[in-house]
Amino acid sequence: MALAYDGAIQQLIDSFARLPGIGPKGAQRIAFYLLGADAQEVQDLADAITTAKAKVRFCEICGNVCETSPCPICEDPRRDRAVICVVEEPKDVMSIERTREYRGLYHVLGGAINPMANIGPSDLRIPNLLKRLKSGEVTEVIMALDPNIEGEATTTYLSRLLGPLEIKLTRLASGLPVGSDLEYADEITLGRALTGRSEV
Amino acid sequence: MALAYDGAIQQLIDSFARLPGIGPKGAQRIAFYLLGADAQEVQDLADAITTAKAKVRFCEICGNVCETSPCPICEDPRRDRAVICVVEEPKDVMSIERTREYRGLYHVLGGAINPMANIGPSDLRIPNLLKRLKSGEVTEVIMALDPNIEGEATTTYLSRLLGPLEIKLTRLASGLPVGSDLEYADEITLGRALTGRSEV
Numbered sequence: 200m201a202l203a204y205d206g207a208i209q210q211l212i213d214s215f216a217r218l219p220g221i222g223p224k225g226a227q228r229i230a231f232y233l234l235g236a237d238a239q240e241v242q243d244l245a246d247a248i249t250t251a252k253a254k255v256r257f258c259e260i261c262g263n264v265c266e267t268s269p270c271p272i273c274e275d276p277r278r279d280r281a282v283i284c285v286v287e288e289p290k291d292v293m294s295i296e297r298t299r300e301y302r303g304l305y306h307v308l309g310g311a312i313n314p315m316a317n318i319g320p321s322d323l324r325i326p327n328l329l330k331r332l333k334s335g336e337v338t339e340v341i342m343a344l345d346p347n348i349e350g351e352a353t354t355t356y357l358s359r360l361l362g363p364l365e366i367k368l369t370r371l372a373s374g375l376p377v378g379s380d381l382e383y384a385d386e387i388t389l390g391r392a393l394t395g396r397s398e399v
Numbered sequence: 400m401a402l403a404y405d406g407a408i409q410q411l412i413d414s415f416a417r418l419p420g421i422g423p424k425g426a427q428r429i430a431f432y433l434l435g436a437d438a439q440e441v442q443d444l445a446d447a448i449t450t451a452k453a454k455v456r457f458c459e460i461c462g463n464v465c466e467t468s469p470c471p472i473c474e475d476p477r478r479d480r481a482v483i484c485v486v487e488e489p490k491d492v493m494s495i496e497r498t499r500e501y502r503g504l505y506h507v508l509g510g511a512i513n514p515m516a517n518i519g520p521s522d523l524r525i526p527n528l529l530k531r532l533k534s535g536e537v538t539e540v541i542m543a544l545d546p547n548i549e550g551e552a553t554t555t556y557l558s559r560l561l562g563p564l565e566i567k568l569t570r571l572a573s574g575l576p577v578g579s580d581l582e583y584a585d586e587i588t589l590g591r592a593l594t595g596r597s598e599v
Contacts, residue, residue, distance in 0.1 A: 204493060205466040211451035214444045219432050220425045227490055229418045233448060234455050234464060241452045244414045245445040248433060251411040252441045255434050264434060266405040290427055293404060 208234070260331070262307035262324045264289040272305060279303045283331065284341040285357065287311050287350065295343060303341075306331065311349035312356055320356060328357075332364055342370040408434070460531070462507035462524045464489040472505060479503045483531065484541040485557065487511050487550065495543060503541070506531065511549035512556055520556060528557075532564055542570040 204212065208230060215226035233241050257263070258270035265271065272278060272292070282303030286292055292305050308323040331337065340361060344350035358368050373391035375384055384392070404412065408430060415426035433441050457463070458470035465471065472478060472492070482503030486492055492505050508523040531537065540561060544550035558568050573591035575584055584592070 204464070205455070205471070207447070207451040207454040207466060208464055211447045214447040217440075218429045218444075220428055221421070225420045227493075228420055230451070231464075231488070231490060232419050233452065238452060240417075241448060244418075245448045247407075247411045247414040248441060248445045248448075251407040251430070252433065252438060254407040255405070264404070264408055264431075266407060271405070288431070290431055293427075 257307075260327075261292075261305045262289075262309060262327065263292050263305060277302075280336055281338045282341065283328075283337050283339075284343050285328065286343050287345055287353075291343065303339075308344075308353070311344055311353040313349045313352075323353070325357070325360070329360075332361065332366060337366060339367040339369060342368065346371075346373060457507075460527075461492075461505045462489075462509060462527070463492050463505060477502075480536055481538045482541065483528075483537050483539075484543050485528065486543050487545055487553075491543065503539075508544075508553070511544055511553040513549045513552075523553070525557070525560070529560075532561065532566060537566060539567040539569060542568065546571075546573060 211230045211233070212223070212226045215221050215229050216223050218226075221229070233244070254266050255264050256266070256268050258265050258273055259268045260273045261270060263270050263272065267274075279302045283306050284295060284301060284303055285306045285308060286295065287308055287310055289307055292307065295301050295305075306324070306328050308325070308328075310318055310323055312318060312320060312323070332340070340357075342354045342357060344353050354370060361368055372395055373388065374395055375381065375388065375392045381389070411430045411433070412423070412426045415421050415429050416423050418426075421429070433444070454466050455464055456466070456468055458465050458473055459468045460473045461470060463470050463472065467474075479502045483506050484495060484501060484503055485506045485508060486495065487508055487510055489507055492507065495501050495505075506524070506528050508525065508528075510518055510523055512518060512520060512523070532540070540557075542554045542557060544553050554570060561568055572595055573588065574595055575581065575588065575592045581589070
């Protein structure tokens with residue numbers, strides 16, 4: 200009996216099923232969508248994949264993904280060069296940009312310290328960060344790592360490392376997410392919100 | 400401020416976000432996965448997409464997706480040519496094949512009657528089905544359409560159409576899904592399970 204689709208279809212399903220967040224049923228759904236879709240749309244998807252892979256590199260200064268290195272943010276003369284926001288991944292840069300609240304530069308570490316996954320400080324772009332800070336231009340470093348165990352460990356590690364440099368070290372506020380319900384906040388978050396309370 | 404990624408990355412994210420079942424966050428996750436993945440793996444995905452689109456066609460007899468028409472199932476001499484199982488979509492063929500319980504042929508309608516979506520009997524592969532039945536070789540037609548309003552309407556329509564042909568018409572059993580809890584079964588399913596009860 201035919202327990203797999205004809206070669207090319209099964210290969211298409213398998214290729215999609217390997218991507219993060221797509222299961223076998225989702226991959227099958229996408230494959231049949233593509234088989235029924237406009238030929239141009241399908242070609243555009245294949246082209247977008249090969250083009251992005253060929254064009255994209257990492258910025259030699261901040262480590263963000265970009266098509267030109269240094270990236271547009273590092274090159275932008277309107278940005279405040281005295282502040283560097285340290286994040287884990289390139290996608291975090293975009294999250295902070297979307298707030299429209301930040302005008303400084305970034306530094307992408309490429310992850311966080313995670314002994315379980317065998318990621319230590321030497322696997323992160325920490326030397327590049329130190330080099331940037333030694334230029335003397337930077338007056339504040341904002342730690343914007345994920346508020347989980349790995350992010351906290353990395354923030355602690357970096358704050359000890361950068362402590363002697365006489366640069367202001369700050370971190371993102373912990374507290375209640377806007378639009379959430381106090382009732383559903385976990386104890387740690389609510390505790391942090393209390394500790395970090397501000398005057399009205 | 401940079402509220403979108405550099406051209407090629409944003410285009411990659413947008414291309415994936417257009418696929419069914421992938422939202423903007425999922426598309427971003429896939430894009431960054433691909434940017435960090437092995438070049439060969441990424442090329443394989445792009446190739447799988449273009450190859451499948453170029454190679455795949457629909458079987459002229461049963462309407463299933465395949466690389467050769469007639470498809471391997473219609474061509475298989477070991478299959479029982481006296482039974483045709485009518486399904487909505489090519490993926491339903493695979494679902495039934497996976498049961499390893501069926502040795503007959505298939506007929507893919509290409510959907511179900513759905514007045515809300517403006518799909519009538521003339522949009523389905525019904526004339527091809529009638530032509531296959533008129534050969535006289537077929538003794539049973541199994542209706543295996545989705546157990547929802549559209550599937551039921553299509554089953555009713557087909558059973559009226561095929562009634563005069565003196566072919567045995569059957570349909571998949573309705574009842575409790577295996578491994579489920581009686582407590583959580585809806586009234587209609589439980590009612591069908593009662594009506595269709597069998598001797599132990």
